[in-house]
Amino acid sequence: MRRHWAAFVALTGLVGLSFSQTGRQIPPGSPLPGITPFEHEMFRLGLEDFTEVETAEDGLGPAFNGNSCAVCHSVPAIGGISTMTEVRGGRRDENGKFTELNGGTLFHLFSTPPHRCQVRIPPEANVIARRAPIPLFGAGLVEAIADGTIIALEDPDDRDGDGIRGHAARITDVATRRERVGRFGWKAQHATLLGFSGDAYRNEMGITNDLFPDEMALGVDPEQLRLCSPKRGIEDVRDRRTGLRGIDNFESFMKFLAPVERGPIDESVHAGEALFTAIGCASCHVPVLVTGPNANPLFDRKPAALYSNLLLHDVGTGDGIEQSAAGAGEIRTPALWGLRFRRPLLHDGSAATPEDAILRHGVEASSVTERYRTLPHALQRQLLAFLNSL
DSSP states (O other): OOOOOHHHHHHHOOTTOOHHHHSSOOOTTOBOTTOOHHHHHHHHHHHHHHTOOOOGGGTOOSEESOSSHHHHSOBSSTTSBOSOOEEEEEEEOTTOOEEOBTTBSEEOSEEOTTOTTOOOOOTTOOEEEEEOOOOOTTHHHHHTSOHHHHHTTOOTTOTTSSSOOOBOEEEEOTTTOSEEEEOBTTTTOBSSHHHHHHHHHHHHHOOOOSSSOSOOOTTSOHHHHHHHOSSOSOSSOOOTTTOOOHHHHHHHHHHTBOOOOOOOOOHHHHHHHHHHHHTTGGGTSOSOEEOOOOSSTTTTTOEEOOOOOOOEEOOSOOOSOOBTTBOTTOEEOOOOTTGGGOOSBSTTSOBSSHHHHHHHOOGGGHHHHHHHHHSOHHHHHHHHHHHTTO
16 A cells, blocks of 8 residues: 655645745745646656655665655655755775775665665775755756756866866766766766656665666675565566656656745845855856756746756865766755755755855855855845845
8 A cells, every 4th residue: 555645745735836826925845837737647646656655565675765755855845855864985095096885885774674685884984975865846947957058157177267167067867878967966967857766766765667777785795685675677667557657757746846936035135145146156056047948838948046057066065975977075066946945054964054054165165255254244144144035
């Protein structure tokens, strides 16, 4: 029997309502305004699968971090964040060379009974990091941003002399097998929502799928891993009624999930936004990117006010893990839309407030941080008021 967080969904998401229909702000967790009835049904099916609690009989594990997508994405509504973090690890030698241990960097927190496939971090690991969930609101708009738009923002050689050297994550998309620009994940390791879904289903819940067909539990003997998994073959099979896999439903939910709308805006917020640009924050946290041409009018040349350039940067807050196109110190510029609903901050949740996160910025962002430090307290408060309106 399927078990869902139905009561939680009812409390946190007024699904189907939009600003145009109600005259009120769209609650977090709602679908994009203007979706068709068919798209709304796809969103609903996606939300249902997104909140399903998986069991070992469904394919959960044998190593996993959560038994539902909503475990990590539930605040302030389904699709948001949580206090859960995953653990990554590896080894860096005396020459600075990073090495994966046991063939990967993800070390699962949990295992299914009788726990014979519980993952353990090898003692030789000297790089251990935590990663917090990234909110998914507006993910369909992010996916619809053209690769060329992101590439146009690159400045890997610091041609303008501001010290900022962002570059696009050029990856091979697991869903299309094409070279694309990554934009999802802390290391921009995925370009499409389908690829992101397949990765999360296998890596976070241990459910194999067409994109990631092999069980994973780092350091566990392959024969033991086979004994731990009661199901054989691909575990995410197509529903006989809809023809859709779980990863297809996750993709639909994220694609049609609306971004979080801005909070109240007053004179202090307007002044803070001007300061945000003036001291250089907007060099990386670009206020608006526009989606490319798209057959779906929901995504056709639409502004996405995400406050990110989606590039990889080293601003001194990296986790030490090399992954995909990202170096050890590099992190994809976090999008700031919906920031007022997110605490704690940074990739590992180590910053309690936006100011804490600002003051942690260094390396490429050193000059920007110093400009913030030298602002009078009244102006700092205005900038923080702006951030708390997002």
